[in-house]
Amino acid sequence: MANLQITAKLRSVVKLRNPRHARPATASILVCVWLSLHGHAALLDATGWQTGVPLQTAAGQDEFGSSSAEDNTGNSNQNKPGKESAKPHLASPGRETKSNNDIKTSEVPTAPQKTSDNAEPTLNPEQQVQIDSLIRQLSAPNFSQRESAATELLQIGAPALASLRKQLELSSDKETQIRITELIKLQLDGQIEIQIQDFMAMKPVNFEGWPEIRLILGDDTIATRALFVQILRTHPTLPASMQRNYTNRDRSIALESVIETVQKQRLKKAPTTTDAFALLLPLIYPDFVMPEECGELVISILQSNTATTLRKDIQFSPSFRFLLGQWIKQTSLADREDVLFYGMDWDLPQCQLLAKKTILDEKDASPAVLALCLQALAKFGKLSDVAAISTLLADKRPASRPLTTTRGTITNQVSDLAIAAIACIYGVELEDVGFTGVSQDPRFGFQPREIGFPKDAPEQRKAAEQMIKAILDASPPVVPQPGRPPIGPR
16 A cells, blocks of 8 residues: 555656646645756755756767767767766676665666766755655654655655665665665656656657667657657666677676566567567677577567568668568577568568578478578579579479379479579579479569479479579589588677
8 A cells, every 4th residue: 555655646746747737726736836847956956955966878878979970870969978888787697786685786776877977966964864864764663654754755856866775785674675665666767757758859868778779770750769668668678788888698688588578478469569679679789699589489470460560660661671680690490481481571681691501501401491491592592502502403302292283293392492493593484494384483482382393294304404404504603612601690
């Protein structure tokens, strides 16, 4: 009950900051509205308190702002090189501290700090005594006294945060720790919501990770800011981890949290556009290793209506396609069929590299996987890929089930699909090679079940093989060099 009352009072404080709620009914309400619009700064000035406490700045902004010219976009007037970056507050092993009751202080929301010298408010002794007295009253046996102290601390706001955090570490009382943790969270949540209002009004608010994520999402618009806010609210640890001064380990920890959240929500609803971008954003960093669960979730998104919506979205479709291109490079052989299918469906040229690598390096690849590889090379392939495809001209394994047609039963082999892929790369019509009534498919190179020869006419297959051999003799393919570097982020 106490927690609910504290939350209700915080909401009323946040609402007062919005001028739409102001009603000039009485003098007292006008005073409250005036105080709310100007924050608690005027009240603190009137009582001798010092203000100037920052709301939020982006850790790593100085480093970002002093980078190359093409990266120095978005909130550039906020980036002042030469200042020290704020300390990252993303929870990760090695950054955790514990209280006497093993409460992790990294689990308590911490206010993002400015890089200026006055990041913490300076309090005189009387003010500090008042805050300390209110914090002690959070442990009072009387409920009304605890409630009154919590309300006053919320009204004081940011100047009380340092003392609250210090007391959280020192306190051995579990209930007091819970009350302090909730007060810190409520105070910061209120600040963030006010910042979000300014952010969505296109004001230069320095949210951590916004400059880096904006470069992926595109132009600084209402839509890109709205998507960023959704990511911040749904997956709060991810934006900060996207800063350049963070490590891939930090991003892995944040992505694990995203995966856990999406997996829990899948029982109730399909992953959203927000989830889709959150799962893929860390892949833009070199050497970042994607967890296997991430690949499975991305495939589930590509199978859902979310992917259909994203494909039609003029603003976000290019960004999503770029991220999918990074995702393709790290997918496993177990997902290769789905990855190549959706990669071709989304017209991603990275399929060409993945298909070639699969043919050359995956000796246990099934005919079904090889069929999709050959389709991808028929669509995206180059002359330099023909040598890899030629290694399959001797593969007589069935590529698909026999197809009954008016021309009889059509059977196909992996070698038949290899013939079709080579013909497509050399610009030879499939029907001219011997695949009667078959043409190239603009989305998937060709349809494997259409590629084949009548079961009772083996001479047609032999004629096609001889034609391809003649083409290769006239224009020999480039032999792939050994020791090829693995496909991955560069």
